[in-house]
Amino acid sequence: MAEQNTPGSTTAGSIEVGTAGAGEQLAGPGTGRDTVRQPIDARVAVKPSFDVNDFPVPTGREEDWRFTPLHRLGGLHDGNAAEGAVRDGAGSDKIELGLPEGVTSELVGREDARVGKAGTPVDRVAAQAFSAFEQALVVTVPKETVLTEPVRIDVHGEGGVRFAHLVIEVKPFAEAVVVLNHTGTGTRAANVDLLVGDGAKLTFVSVQDWERDAVHVAQQNALVGRDATFKSVVVTFGGDVVRLHPRVNYAAPGGEAELFGLYFADAGQHLEHRLVIDHDTPHCRSNVAYKGALQGQDAHAVWIGDVLIRAAALGTDTYELNRNLVLTDGARVDSVPNLEIETGEIVGAGHASATGRFDDEQLFYLQSRGVPADEARRLVVRGFFAELVQQIGVAEIQDRLLEKIEAELEETVA
Amino acid sequence: MATLEIRDLHVSVEAEGGPREILKGVDLTVKQGETHAIMGPNGSGKSTLAYSLAGHPKYTVTGGQVLLDGEDVLEMSVDERARAGLFLAMQYPVEVPGVSVSNFLRTAATAVRGEAPKLRLWVKEVKEAMAALQMDPAFAERNVNEGFSGGEKKRHEILQLELLKPKVAILDETDSGLDVDALRVVSEGINRVRSTGEVGTLLVTHYTRILRYIKPDYVHVFASGRIVESGGAELADKLEEEGYESYVKGGASE
Numbered sequence: 001m002a003e004q005n006t007p008g009s010t011t012a013g014s015i016e017v018g019t020a021g022a023g024e025q026l027a028g029p030g031t032g033r034d035t036v037r038q039p040i041d042a043r044v045a046v047k048p049s050f051d052v053n054d055f056p057v058p059t060g061r062e063e064d065w066r067f068t069p070l071h072r073l074g075g076l077h078d079g080n081a082a083e084g085a086v087r088d089g090a091g092s093d094k095i096e097l098g099l100p101e102g103v104t105s106e107l108v109g110r111e112d113a114r115v116g117k118a119g120t121p122v123d124r125v126a127a128q129a130f131s132a133f134e135q136a137l138v139v140t141v142p143k144e145t146v147l148t149e150p151v152r153i154d155v156h157g158e159g160g161v162r163f164a165h166l167v168i169e170v171k172p173f174a175e176a177v178v179v180l181n182h183t184g185t186g187t188r189a190a191n192v193d194l195l196v197g198d199g200a201k202l203t204f205v206s207v208q209d210w211e212r213d214a215v216h217v218a219q220q221n222a223l224v225g226r227d228a229t230f231k232s233v234v235v236t237f238g239g240d241v242v243r244l245h246p247r248v249n250y251a252a253p254g255g256e257a258e259l260f261g262l263y264f265a266d267a268g269q270h271l272e273h274r275l276v277i278d279h280d281t282p283h284c285r286s287n288v289a290y291k292g293a294l295q296g297q298d299a300h301a302v303w304i305g306d307v308l309i310r311a312a313a314l315g316t317d318t319y320e321l322n323r324n325l326v327l328t329d330g331a332r333v334d335s336v337p338n339l340e341i342e343t344g345e346i347v348g349a350g351h352a353s354a355t356g357r358f359d360d361e362q363l364f365y366l367q368s369r370g371v372p373a374d375e376a377r378r379l380v381v382r383g384f385f386a387e388l389v390q391q392i393g394v395a396e397i398q399d400r401l402l403e404k405i406e407a408e409l410e411e412t413v414a
Numbered sequence: 415m416a417t418l419e420i421r422d423l424h425v426s427v428e429a430e431g432g433p434r435e436i437l438k439g440v441d442l443t444v445k446q447g448e449t450h451a452i453m454g455p456n457g458s459g460k461s462t463l464a465y466s467l468a469g470h471p472k473y474t475v476t477g478g479q480v481l482l483d484g485e486d487v488l489e490m491s492v493d494e495r496a497r498a499g500l501f502l503a504m505q506y507p508v509e510v511p512g513v514s515v516s517n518f519l520r521t522a523a524t525a526v527r528g529e530a531p532k533l534r535l536w537v538k539e540v541k542e543a544m545a546a547l548q549m550d551p552a553f554a555e556r557n558v559n560e561g562f563s564g565g566e567k568k569r570h571e572i573l574q575l576e577l578l579k580p581k582v583a584i585l586d587e588t589d590s591g592l593d594v595d596a597l598r599v600v601s602e603g604i605n606r607v608r609s610t611g612e613v614g615t616l617l618v619t620h621y622t623r624i625l626r627y628i629k630p631d632y633v634h635v636f637a638s639g640r641i642v643e644s645g646g647a648e649l650a651d652k653l654e655e656e657g658y659e660s661y662v663k664g665g666a667s668e
Contacts, residue, residue: 365504366522367492367493372525383513
């Protein structure tokens with residue numbers, strides 16, 4: 001698909017540009033501004049906090065909740081899930097770890113310095129998860145250890161309410177691929193800390209392959225060290241409501257983050273991805289590419305891409321892209337890229353968002369070569385995703401994803 | 415012997431202010447082994463004829479008949495037409511991101527032949543066809559038409575023609591946008607297919623240049639949505655000298 005909005009597309013977005021050293025903006029009567037500065041996180045009414053009580057119960061009218069069907073969250077947002085878990089006992093899940101040699105795992109309490117180090121909960125559900133989890137799982141890849149096979153964390157939900165916390169620490173100059181795979185069902189709220197040490201490389205793959213009735217809300221914070229490379233791959237196929245917050249902060253200059261995402265929403269599914277990249281450090285890069293397909297009545301995808309380039313972040317280079325392919329009537333996409341720039345001294349900043357139907361010309365071309373319509377549609381959808389999968393750069397993951405997409409297509413695109 | 419018969423074909427497109435008739439009664443019969451050149455000025459409807467035969471959804475057939483060996487082509491879906499033996503080489507082939515040329519070719523060949531070609535033979539077949547068209551083998555791993563130059567797109571179209579072996583090939587302005595070298599390579603490809611004697615060729619073109627490489631048996635002048643004159647190869651020479659002016663004058667064109 002071309003780098004432009006296809007006919008019938010919907011886009012929304014905003015760009016704000018300030019100038020380095022321009023001084024504080026004026027606020028007050030007559031300026032059209034109520035407050036001085038409006039950083040992206042300030043649009044969210046409440047400051048980040050580890051304490052659930054710092055957040056009022058969302059009503060659905062808030063900017064950060066307005067797309068989410070609160071009544072389908074299983075009470076994660078209003079305390080009912082937590083109370084129920086205390087009253088009736090928490091649900092359960094089965095976690096299997098596949099740790100290559102040298103990699104360690106441990107269970108720690110929330111007082112451990114690594115827990116919450118990569119970021120603070122930004123909404124009530126994340127804070128609820130932080131306030132309610134019992135023990136955090138910490139997986140550590142030692143310094144200078146270059147793994148040749150992925151770390152596997154298989155989470156199989158067995159129903160009920162779960163609050164979880166996961167820390168993955170990749171020490172300086174280590175290299176690792178970590179695959180967090182979610183299957184089964186339940187109502188889950190979680191936080192993930194991804195600590196990428198100086199010069200380290202982490203590819204973190206989060207697969208949401210839930211059963212149809214699962215609810216999953218999670219904040220995935222990455223803290224990218226000096227000259228470190230972080231790659232996030234988020235794949236969401238299953239679940240009733242999935243709402244993920246991949247977020248990136250840079251601990252020191254020279255960091256690089258790539259965030260890839262794939263989602264496939266079927267009838268009635270709500271799949272929401274809210275990304276924030278906070279460039280507050282000079283000479284860091286970020287690249288975001290999320291692609292989704294939707295089909296069926298009330299299939300709903302939400303993609304929010306917030307990139308903030310603060311005044312100190314000289315030499316920043318960032319780009320974000322979201323593409324949606326709507327396969328049938330009745331599906332809905334909300335795609336909102338936001339780019340907020342407080343310095344002009346950057347290498348580049350851009351964004352693109354497009355939502356379109358099947359390209360009839362592509363279908364005609366394939367059909368004119370004898371390929372039946374349903375197979376042509378599958379070929380186009382497969383191609384739509386393959387273009388992104390090709391960029392992941394981990395052959396084993398790519399193959400698995402293509403198989404997964406294939407299975408989804410066999411089942412659904414006819 | 416395969417025969418494509420077009421009888422009194424009328425075709426409209428949706429335009430502002432209602433449907434507009436583009437083809438106003440086309441009659442033409444193309445037999446296996448024959449090459450027909452359809453020549454005409456811009457806007458005469460010759461590309462509409464090509465796309466209507468392939469079944470593009472933009473065009474609505476409002477009258478007439480198209481038969482391939484007696485079968486009603488107009489009743490067939492786009493892919494059924496291709497499997498029945500029609501092939502359209504497009505003037506502006508479409509990009510299909512994420513679908514490699516090799517995957518695309520094999521999918522198409524499987525569909526048209528009714529079974530997957532044997533892998534070893536297929537690889538050889540594709541390799542040879544690509545070499546004949548002077549295409550880099552790395553081409554097979556690129557995404558269909560994505561970032562292709564004009565010449566690469568046309569070679570890719572003719573590659574498909576060679577591999578899919580249709581009964582009737584419709585070549586829509588295959589010569590447009592090609593430099594002399596590319597035109598020669600592409601024409602040689604078309605001639606290889608013609609020399610089998612198993613394909614009827616409908617060559618739609620604005621210019622006579624390609625006819626130096628591909629000798630038509632018949633030349634038809636297309637103007638205002640129908641064939642206004644037919645003749646042998648010598649008619650092309652006349653067009654070369656006189657242009658389309660005499661056909662366009664007198665309000666024949668819109």
